[in-house]
Amino acid sequence: EIVMTQSPATLSVSPGERATLSCRASQSVSSNLAWYQQKPGQAPRLLIYGASTRATGIPARFSGSGSGTEFTLTISSLQSEDFAVYYCQQYNNWPLYTFGQGTKLEIK
């Protein structure tokens, strides 16, 4: 099983500032990495796939980078609606998907 590890568990950032979230895979997943956003009481929403491609309708302030085992999600200028939990997910071992434990992005 490919283990996904996210850091930090909680990130406190002020609105308008940049947020950087990290995800590490226990073995290479190439670029088969997705990021999801989940708000309280809602289903996860696909943000990024292929490590760096934004899904339909996702604002340009969201960007993803990395390949192999190290990945980053960057939100360039945080808006109030961006405070949520973010999960990374590998699909290199499709369909035996595995998720990171999540990073909670909270208002500082």
Place this chain on the structure above:
Amino acid sequence: EVQLVESGGGLVQPGGSLRLSCAASGFTFSSYSMNWVRQAPGKGLEWVSYISSSSSTIYYADSVKGRFTISRDNAKNSLYLQMNSLRAEDTAVYYCARDLRLLDYWGQGTLVTVSS
């Protein structure tokens, strides 16, 4: 518009059974593989099961293998999860999600609580 609507959750005793359903609309259901993903209260996401468009290929997480059965009815645009021998650790919100070699659309989930 793609819509996935889960139903069938509820309170069940340990050792009991429950059948979840997911009604799909807004896309050609028979052309897509589907998944179930769950989330225990206050916890992260855990993939549960996968079924191909024709039901010819099925996978399960080790945590549910032998107890859960995924199925689909393409004529009814519906996905199912039969859950038997339920345990307290199966308590979670269960989501159905469309498969595109990643999970591009999710339903809103249905809560399953296993407790005596």
